[in-house]
Amino acid sequence: MFVKGSRFSAICIFFILSFFASGSLSEEAKPAYTAATMSDPQIPIGDLELLLKPLTKSELVVETEAWLELLKSKATEISTAEIEKRQKAREIEEKEEEIEEKLEKIEEQVEAEAAAPAESMEQLEKKIEAVAEAEEVIEKKAETIDQAESEVQEIAAESQTKLESKPEEELSSSEEDIKKKTEEVVEAQEKAKETVEQVAQSDMELDEKVKKIGEAEIEVQSKVKEHMLVTINKLREEQTGLIDRFNVVLSALELKGGEIEEYEKYVAAVSGVDMDIQDIKDVNAFRIIVWGWLKSTEGGLRWLKNITFFLLTLLAFYILAHVLGKITHKTVSASKKFSDLLKQFFVSLVRKLVMIIGIIVALSMLEIDIGPFVAGLGVAGFILGFALQGTLSNFASGLMILIYRPFDVGHFIEAAGIRGVVKSMSLVSTTVTTPDNQIVIVPNGELWGGVITNITGSNTRRVDLMFGISYTDDIAKASSILEDIVATHERILKDPEPVVKVHELADSSVNFVCRPWVKTVDYWDVYWDVTRTVKERFDAEGVSIPFPQSDVHLYKASNGSS
Numbered sequence: 001m002f003v004k005g006s007r008f009s010a011i012c013i014f015f016i017l018s019f020f021a022s023g024s025l026s027e028e029a030k031p032a033y034t035a036a037t038m039s040d041p042q043i044p045i046g047d048l049e050l051l052l053k054p055l056t057k058s059e060l061v062v063e064t065e066a067w068l069e070l071l072k073s074k075a076t077e078i079s080t081a082e083i084e085k086r087q088k089a090r091e092i093e094e095k096e097e098e099i100e101e102k103l104e105k106i107e108e109q110v111e112a113e114a115a116a117p118a119e120s121m122e123q124l125e126k127k128i129e130a131v132a133e134a135e136e137v138i139e140k141k142a143e144t145i146d147q148a149e150s151e152v153q154e155i156a157a158e159s160q161t162k163l164e165s166k167p168e169e170e171l172s173s174s175e176e177d178i179k180k181k182t183e184e185v186v187e188a189q190e191k192a193k194e195t196v197e198q199v200a201q202s203d204m205e206l207d208e209k210v211k212k213i214g215e216a217e218i219e220v221q222s223k224v225k226e227h228m229l230v231t232i233n234k235l236r237e238e239q240t241g242l243i244d245r246f247n248v249v250l251s252a253l254e255l256k257g258g259e260i261e262e263y264e265k266y267v268a269a270v271s272g273v274d275m276d277i278q279d280i281k282d283v284n285a286f287r288i289i290v291w292g293w294l295k296s297t298e299g300g301l302r303w304l305k306n307i308t309f310f311l312l313t314l315l316a317f318y319i320l321a322h323v324l325g326k327i328t329h330k331t332v333s334a335s336k337k338f339s340d341l342l343k344q345f346f347v348s349l350v351r352k353l354v355m356i357i358g359i360i361v362a363l364s365m366l367e368i369d370i371g372p373f374v375a376g377l378g379v380a381g382f383i384l385g386f387a388l389q390g391t392l393s394n395f396a397s398g399l400m401i402l403i404y405r406p407f408d409v410g411h412f413i414e415a416a417g418i419r420g421v422v423k424s425m426s427l428v429s430t431t432v433t434t435p436d437n438q439i440v441i442v443p444n445g446e447l448w449g450g451v452i453t454n455i456t457g458s459n460t461r462r463v464d465l466m467f468g469i470s471y472t473d474d475i476a477k478a479s480s481i482l483e484d485i486v487a488t489h490e491r492i493l494k495d496p497e498p499v500v501k502v503h504e505l506a507d508s509s510v511n512f513v514c515r516p517w518v519k520t521v522d523y524w525d526v527y528w529d530v531t532r533t534v535k536e537r538f539d540a541e542g543v544s545i546p547f548p549q550s551d552v553h554l555y556k557a558s559n560g561s562s
Helices: 002-029 045-052 057-115 121-163 173-201 206-255 261-270 277-281 283-295 300-333 340-365 370-387 389-404 444-448 475-488 520-540
Strands: 412-415 418-425 429-433 439-443 452-454 460-462 465-469 499-505 510-515 517-519
Touching (some): 057 261, 173 206, 206 261, 300 340, 389 418, 389 429, 418 439, 429 444, 475 499, 475 510, 475 520, 517 520
Antiparallel strands (some): 412 418, 412 452, 418 429, 465 510
C-alpha cells in the first residue's frame, strides 16, 4: 500500500510540474511585441490614430518608448547642431578680433615710422619683422580659406544628397532655405579664393591685404554659420512633427490607463525655440531664425492657420448665436405663457451657451487641450458656488421671479421699499426707474423675499376720489353733478360701473366717494381731469367745497370782587 501511494504521489507531482513547465514554455514561446507605427516618422496623424486604436496598454507602452527614442534622437541632433553653431560663432568672433589686432599693430608701426626723422638700424629691423609677420598672417589666412574649401564641399555634397531625391516644387520652405544657403556658401568660398589670388598679385599695402583676406575668410565662415542656422530650423520643424505624433501616442496610452506624466515633461523640456545671446546680438542670425520659423509649415504657417481657424470659429459661433437667439425669440414670443422677462432670459441663455461652446471649440483650434479646461470649469464653478453664496441666492430668486412672473418689463411696482417702472432684469438683479427718473438696481433676493405690489399688473384700475360739500348744500344736486361727470368722461369705462355715494359726515363737510374704472395707462389722466372738472362744476352751480374751520367762543368772566 505504501508503495502504491508513493507511485500515485509521484505521478501527481509529475503532472503538476509538467503543467507549470508547459505554462512557462508557452510564455517564453509567445513572441514579444515590436513597435510598428514609428517605421514612418512622417505618417499622417489620422492614420497613426487608426493604427493605435486596437493596441493594448502594454503594446502602447512599447510604441511610446519607440517614438520617445525617435524624439530623443532628433533632440540630440538639434543639440549637436546648436553646439557646432555656437562654436562657429565663437570662431568668427576670434577671427575678427585677430584681424583687428593685426591691423592696429600695422597702423602703430606706420605711425612710428612717419614720426621718426630717420630710420635707425633697430627701426629697420622692426619694420622688416612687422612685414614678415604680416605676410605670415596673409599666408595663414590663405591656407585657412583653402582648408575651409573641404568643409564647403562637404556641406554642398550633404545638401545635394538630401535634396536631390525631391523635385523642386516639392521642397519645403526649410529645404529651400538649405539649398539657397548651400549655394551662398559655395559662392562665398569661390569669392574668397579669388580674393586671395588678387591680393597675392597686387601691390596694395599690408594692412589692406590683411583686411581683404580677413573679410573674405569671415564671409565664408558667416555663410557656413547661416547654413547651420537653416539646418537647425529644419531639424526643429522635423522635431515638431515628431512631437505631434508622439502626443497622439500619449493620448492613446492615457485613454487605456497608462501613465504619461513623465513623457509630457520630456516633451515640454525639448520643445520650443532656444536662442542664446549671440543669436540675439547677431541681427542676421536672429532674422534667419525668426523668418525660418515664420515660413515653416510646423511653425509660423501652422500658427497662422490655427489663429485663422480660431477667429473663423468665433465668428461662425457668433453668427450662430444670433440666429439661434432670433429663432428662440420667435418661438417663445408665440406663447402667451411667457413673460417678457422670461423671453429675454431664454434668448440670452441660448446666445451665451452657444458662445461658450464656440470659445471652447475655438480654443481647440489653437491646439489647446480643452479636456483639462472643461474639468477646470467644473472645479471653478464648485469654488465660486461657496464664494458667491449671496449671488447664487439672487440667482435662485431671479429664476423664481421668471417662473412665477409677479411683474414684467414696463410694470410699475412697489417692492423692497422702491416704487418705479421695471426697465430690465438679469438673473441677479432688477433695474427699476423711479418716477423722478432715478435708476435703482435691486437684488432679486430682496425683491422675492418681501412683498411685491404690482401697481400696473392689471389692464384696468379703479380711481379712488373723495369730494366734500357743505352741510347747507343740496346732496342730491352734488351727487347728480358727480354722476354726470364720470358718465360723460371719454376715458372712464362703462363696465365696471362707476360708484358715486355719500361716504361720511365729516367735521366740516359731507364727503362723497367717486370711484370710476379706467384703463391702467389712463389712471393719472382721469384722476387729474375729474378733480379739475368737479371743482369747475361745483363753482359754476353754486356747490361749495368747505375747508376745515373752527368756531371760537369768547366768554367774559365776571369779577366777584366788584
